[in-house]
Amino acid sequence: MSVEKSRLFRGGRIASAVATEFVPEDVLVDGSGMIIARGKGFEVPTEAEVIDCTGCILVPGMFDVHVHAREPGQEHKETLATCSRAALAGGVTGCVLMPDTSPPVDTGNLVKSVMDLVSEQSLIPMYQAGCLTKGREGKEMAGYSGMAARRVPMLTDADHTVPCPYLMRRCMEYAKDFGVLVTSHCDTPPLSKGGAIHEGLTSYRLGLPGIPAMSQEIGIDRDIRIAQHTAGQLHISQISTAHGLKSVQIAKEEGAAITCEVSPHHLVLTDASIHDYNTHFKFDPPLRPAADVEALVQGFIDGSIDVLACDHAPHTEFEKSSEFISAPFGAAGLETAVLLIFDQFIRRGVFGWNLLIERYSNAPRKLIGQQPTAIREGEKAEFFVFDEEGQTRISSDCMHTKGPVSPFLGETLSGQIRGTTLGSRWYPVG
Ligand SMILES: [Zn+2]
Known part of the structure; x- marks a missing residue:
């Protein structure tokens, strides 16, 4: 096994969750991947590799709780290895894997087998979530004790809701007994079934079947009530409307143990962004009108939205090239x-x-x-180098995911990730 050398990240400014002003400081990482010095004027080993970070910001590694890595069973879309490379290229140094693989991860043994694959294939820590119901079919509870013993970070049917409120109640009660978080894709299938985009002016204009806002909102209200009744811990996946957010805000004011996440695409795109029937803009939940997006941005700022999560959901270009109505939902998100x-x-x-x-x-x-x-002495190195003056052209050729479908293909975004360091390894981008 090769021994990594020390690395000096020189001339960058160090970002953190608490500081708003970043002063220039150097960071020295030793061969074992630990940060051993931060500041100016400290002694540097002569053999240390120098990474010039002049003009750049050093940012703590991101963590994404909503990633579909597709392995096992759908390796034509993505693998644990390609997913981890995409994550590092996007500054993400850890993630939670959704259990909607083939087969779905609904037992302790399956959790173990994926975690064994993760340790062989992935460049970053990944934590496998377990299913709420057997096979994600929404009919009977999965076996929680085996999955809890494997320390699943959450139980979720990924992008399926549990249709029956009685079963959802039982799921929340049992998950609470095992001390495991429940993550819900809040939806009302009789309302959303067959829909392709948000029901509104754009769906009428394009003649596409709509998914009404209330489909997610009723799901959110139901699951909040179940969480309050069972005193369980609920995380709401991919919130997309102002009304849904209002329900979360009220529940939080009432003291419920509820958190929610939003995706970058729901913060920057509206349903009006969908043009030319481009299936790369097809998401579940769908992109919403501007008033919803404004409310989500406000909620992201004021803390009623707790977490950003990209819902990385790669597909092959072939799958996404079918008609809008039949194309699968989702796009790659870790790199953008x-x-x-x-x-x-x-x-x-x-x-x-x-x-x-x-x-x-x-x-x-x-x-x-x-x-x-955090980027401080005594911590494992886990950060990325970001050039605020740089630019990044989003193209499928430059993406590391196996399924480089994205609504941002062809766009040039401000800023550039120069590379990510994780422990003793440095992964330059490009
Ligand atoms: Zn998802």
Whole structure:
């Protein structure tokens, strides 16, 4: 096994969740991957590799709680290895894997087998979530004791809701007994069934079947009530409407143990962004009108939205090239999340790096019981180097995911991730 050398990250400014002003400091990482010095004027080993970070910001590694890595069973879309490379290219140094693989991960043995694959294939820590119901079919509860013994970070049927409120109640009660977080894809299938985009002016104009806002909103209200009744811990996946957010705000004021996440695409795109029937804009939940997007941005800033999560859902270009109605939902997101938030919000002064670090690095780790990471002496090195003056052209050729479908293909975003360091390894981008 090769021994890594020391690395000096020289001339950058260090970002954190608490500071708004970043002073220039150097960071020295030793061969074991630990940060052993931060500041100016300390002694540097002569053999240390120097990474020039002049003009750049060093940002703590992000953590994404909503990633579909597709392995096992759908390796034509993505693998654990390609997913981890995409994550590192996007500044993400850890993630939670959704259990909607083939077969779905609904037993302790399956959790173990994926975690064994993760340790062989992945360049970053990944934590496998377990299913709420057997086979994600929404008919009977999965076996929680085996999955809890394997320390699943959450139980979720990924992008399926549990249709029966009685079963959802039982799921929340049992998950609470095992001390495991429940993550819900809130939806009302009789309302959303067959829909392709948000029901509204754009769906009428394009002649596409709609998914009404109330489909997610009724699901959110139902699951909040079940969480309050059972006193369980509920995380709401991919919130997309102002009304849904209002329900979360009221429940939080009432003291319920509820958190929610939003995706970058729901913060920067509206349903009106969908043009030419481009299936790369097809998401579940769908993109919503501007008034919803404005409410979500406000909720992201004021803390009623706890977590940013990209819902990385790669597909092959072939799958996405079918008709809009039949194309699968979702797109790749790990490589564009930080860039989008920088380009649309941080660069324009809407909010600072500290808020992004709180919502995409600290809060998601805390949500699943992990310690947040920070760039300080005695910590494992886990950060990325970001050039605020750089630019990144989003193209499928440059993406590391196996399924480079994205609504941002062809766009040039402000900012550039130069590379990510994790422990003793340095992964330059490009
Ligand atoms: Zn998803």
